[in-house]
Amino acid sequence: MSDRFAVGERVRVRAAWPPGHVRTPHYLRGKRGEILSIAGRFANPEELAYGRDGKPARALYRVRFEQAALWPDHQGRARDTVVADIFEHWLEPAEEGGA
């Protein structure tokens, strides 16, 4: 099974707010970033939280975001970044949709 996204690819975190145990931080939803690396495949925490086996394992990406793109009132340096671990089913190509 190949990973959907490649290192360096621009992605957008899904702007979705489903109920349940979700490990995608709210401040990143709908934001654009870039695949920094592929961390491997891990059981889906949204399933594990309810006592299920979390299979099939999902690709987990380390995604880099510009801090200035995350915070409208950003006061820091333009070069500063945030890296978060985001599961594949929370990512879409950056071209899709607006924002």
Next chain:
Amino acid sequence: MTAQAEHRHHHPHPRQPDLEDQPFDHFQLMAEAIGELLIAKGVFGADDLRRTIEAIDARSPADGARLVARAWLDPAFKARVLEDVNAAAGELGIDAGAIPIRALENTDRLHNVVVCTLCSCYPRGLLGLPPDWYKARAYRSRTIREPRAVLAEFGTSVPDDVEIRVHDSTADLRYLVLPMRPPGTEDMSEAELAPLVTRDCMIGTAVPQPRPV
């Protein structure tokens, strides 16, 4: 005059509250109840539970510091640390646990700092239990949006031309910052270098100083 004699005076002291003065909250009660049930059902014994808690409490940042000091001295070992921290720790006889830990290398262009905005994910296998401030909402919410201001409050100044990269430990990996070796330490041994690598240096809120402070 002994401390005891000095204390023979007549004014009331505020009483230090006992742990039991606060009501147990929901999660404390749940943890107590589940622990007692598992022992009652024979899943494990009280001694197993105590031993596990002792083992968790016994871990300390000294393990992580030893790993960093070795990486400073041995480039081949450092390469293995950057590949797989748990395996490299195993070479030093350190059991870093089953959760994969990744090293974040600081350079003169990049300073890494770790936070878990969702809860308090932390490389406990190498650093022990996290400090209270790491779990506080102030650190978790501010580090992600104003890292330079937070680092300044830790007494850590990062030059403007260095990228600050905040790592939000959101899922299945844990992060350990591999700080830069400070100048003036070229002649120091692993045992001398390790005390320079404090806990905060491996979280990214501090950088190693040339001499232990």
